[in-house]
Amino acid sequence: xxxxxxxxxxxxxxxLASIAFNPVxxxxxxxxEYKNKVLTKIAGGSPYLGCYxxxxxxxxxxxxxxxxxxxxxxxxxxxxxxxxxxxxxxxxAFFIYGQVLVxxxxxxxxxxxxxxxxxFGILMDERVTGFPFNITDNPMYWGSTLAFFGTSLWYGKPxxxxxxxxxFVMYKIALLFEEPFTAAIYAKRDNAKKSKKR
Numbered sequence: 001x002x003x004x005x006x007x008x009x010x011x012x013x014x015x016l017a018s019i020a021f022n023p024v025x026x027x028x029x030x031x032x033e034y035k036n037k038v039l040t041k042i043a044g045g046s047p048y049l050g051c052y053x054x055x056x057x058x059x060x061x062x063x064x065x066x067x068x069x070x071x072x073x074x075x076x077x078x079x080x081x082x083x084x085x086x087x088x089x090x091x092x093a094f095f096i097y098g099q100v101l102v103x104x105x106x107x108x109x110x111x112x113x114x115x116x117x118x119x120f121g122i123l124m125d126e127r128v129t130g131f132p133f134n135i136t137d138n139p140m141y142w143g144s145t146l147a148f149f150g151t152s153l154w155y156g157k158p159x160x161x162x163x164x165x166x167x168f169v170m171y172k173i174a175l176l177f178e179e180p181f182t183a184a185i186y187a188k189r190d191n192a193k194k195s196k197k198r
Contacts, residue, residue: 051116055111
């Protein structure tokens, strides 16, 4: 039987490690910033500069993750049934739709909204509900997952599909930590506003 995934390739595990590292890193750093304001202090007391620095770091880590993913795919076997015109068309559709979700969510949120500005005390006036947030609450995460999935289909790599499933799981886990914490930040802000009105 033809091997679907080559488990002997170190690049596979390096890619998985990078995918796991990124959300763990930004959640730990953002919470540390929220509690201790270390990045703000390093940035001379400017939460905006601190957030931009974290944004540049997260963006760079994302590029490294994508390079490692591509390297892992190249080392993996392709599957003939995934190398048809119909699969390529579906792959392109998934990838494009995923990128639209990612780019449009970044556009709607801006740099500070995208890159954890709320942990720096940079809060949005109100929740963004327009596209793509009227489709899903977490368009950046699901768009990124779709891009991984589309890329894997395009190259006909079962290993890539497995990696995409791992991306999905990692984002689901990240959201278990992020969503309640972010909701608490905004609830605290709203309660403070109500207290001032009294």
